[in-house]
Amino acid sequence: GAVVSQHPSWVICKSGTSVKIECRSLDFQATTMFWYRQFPKQSLMLMATSNEGSKATYEQGVEKDKFLINHASLTLSTLTVTSAHPEDSSFYICSASTGAPGQPQHFGDGTRLSIL
């Protein structure tokens, strides 16, 4: 089945550090990738939709200058949390889709980010 790899799986760093998370589709070309955030005991919240070769579309309330997304190829999207603060601590998950209508998304393993 479709495989999406996300790296790193766990990050602990000091406040003010920028953190980059990679999302790769390993066996299919992902025209669209999605970045989610999940706080404890809450559902996944979509942060942004990333399309290969174009600017990401951010959901309302998500700061595009804080969460930089780059989707430079059909198999790789990156999310950079710039100048991270403790309130950015969360579980970040990417998913990828071929873009075909009705097809499910396949999720990466997630990145648990802890900002001290």
Added chain:
Amino acid sequence: RKEVEQDPGPFNVPEGATVAFNCTYSNSASQSFFWYRQDCRKEPKLLMSVYSSGNEDGRFTAQLNRASQYISLLIRDSKLSDSATYLCVVNWRGSNTGKLIFGQGTTLQVKP
């Protein structure tokens, strides 16, 4: 009103029990529907897609009622390994970009 609503539970059932989860969605133009399973501190994994005619995969049966905007998941003969959070997921407004809206999840705990 939330776009996708689920009873958060938790549902505590004994092994072998049959359990049903319900989900409602607000946007009648939604086109695609899924059930995902999420284990604690893990990413969601696709359990099954949901089709208008209803579909079954082993012990799992999913049904969709478009008129009522209602989705269900039935688990028969529950196993301990079924303990997880089950997420009802809807393709937002039938968008071809695949944007998904997640319910808050229903937690299932199967006990020996």
